[in-house]
Amino acid sequence: MWNMVNQQISSALHSDFEFTDKKQLASHNKEKLYKICDDKHAYLVKVDRLTALERFEAQAHSLDLLTRDSDFMIGDTITIGSSLDFSFMVLEWLDTQQSTPNWHDCGTLLAKMHQRHEQEMFGLEHDNYIQQLLQPNQWHKKWETFFAEDRIGWQLQLLAEKGIMLVNIDEFVTLIKTLLPHHVQPSLLHGHFWSGNIAFNQDKPCLFNPACYYGDSEVDIAMAELYTPLPEAFYSGYNTVKPAKQERTLKKAIYQLYPLLLSANLFAGDYLYQAKQRIQEILK
Template sequence: MWNVVNQQISEVLHQPFVVTHKEQLRSCDNEKHFHITNGEQHYLVKVDILSALERFEAEAKARDLLIRDSDFLVADTITIGTTIEFSFIVLEMLPRAQTQENWHDCALQLAKMHNRFEQEMFGLEEDSYMHRLVQPNQWHRKWETFFAEERIGWQLQLLKEKGVELVNIDDFVITIKSLLAHNTKPSLLHGHFWKGNIFFSEGKTCLDNPACYYGDREVDIAMSELFAPLPKEFYSAYNKQFALQPGYDIRKSVYQLYPLLLHANLYAGDYLNQAQKRVNEILK
């Protein structure tokens, strides 16, 4: 495993690289994370089963999008590869030393990224991933169609295939479309924007684990409010820079249903109850 990693990093650096120390970090699901170094360069290596290769490739493309079209600090991809048993991705290791959190700057950077409007359609040229579940990104001209079908309908169908039917999917998709028929333009979204994927390094705001696509910017804001809301300073600064449209609170309930459904598909348990409760609230 590590011989392959050494070889691929060496090819990228155009000089020999040999791991002299590795430390296993906190992992996510079945994906194992390692900090590796040769005494000079430091990298983060994510390791998973062979079939995770497509997910790692999607992550690398999402990182490229953020690096190109935002001012956030994002760890670049060094290399991606496979062994007989595993797939892996090697990333820059950004320092996470104790530093002052600048949520005002984070808000301004997000608003700036959301305000570029360089895409005319909703979606992405390729599917992306959140955790280990695929996010279909077929292009749509109408936002309400994209989110209702490619996000909510998709997750509900995955649950149904597991024997869990929270609601009549066709009818609910129509309801979602009616709630999202507001005037919005495609913004580049981080796609998995919550506190756990935001950190600060050397005075800059850093984003991790992107699941990018072009959509309504309110999706990023709504997701940030779901599990671990960001400081009030962030929301105040964002609204001053790029105010949310009227009716956001209604749409927020819809946008937050998506990560609830995704977690229900991944982990079941109480997430199923939360998803069912949110579906019922939307139907009222």
């Protein structure tokens, strides 16, 4: 496989490349991350099963969207390919060591991206993935329909197929449609926005692992607040450009149910309990 990686990088660069150093960085489920380099170039290589090829291609498209429509630092996709047993994705290496986190600018850049309203529909022209889970993105004219069906309903159905029925799916999806706002402008979303997918190159904010689509900008914020809270400087920067709306407690609860259901499908355990508790909160 690594010969194939060298060959495809060489083809993309239009010059010979052969790495002289390879270091494994981490593993996430079946996906392994490597840093490879020669004396001139360094790259991040994601390696997974052959079936991950479509996921890598979808992620590359999301990275292209962020590059086009935001001022975040985004690593270029160098090449995507496969061998007999594995698929791989080669990305520009962004050095995030010895960096100074500039959370204010991170918030400002996200708000500016969210302020762009160049799409009239909700969804995306193709499906993508969060980790190994498919994220359907059928185009919808109504935000409440898209989020209720393609986000909440989809995840509940995946759990039901495993024999885990948290709620009557049809009734709950109908309820979500009535509870969500009906007048939302589509914004480009990162789609998996939390501290683990944010880093800094010197003081420049970088984003990783997107699963983009067009939706309510508050989805990105709600997801970030569910996990490790972002520093106050992030919200200060965001609010200078796009002041956060007030009285969004129920909406935030609904938006945070989606990543809880994602985690329940991926990892089960305590996430199932948290998802069930969140559903009960919404039903009250």
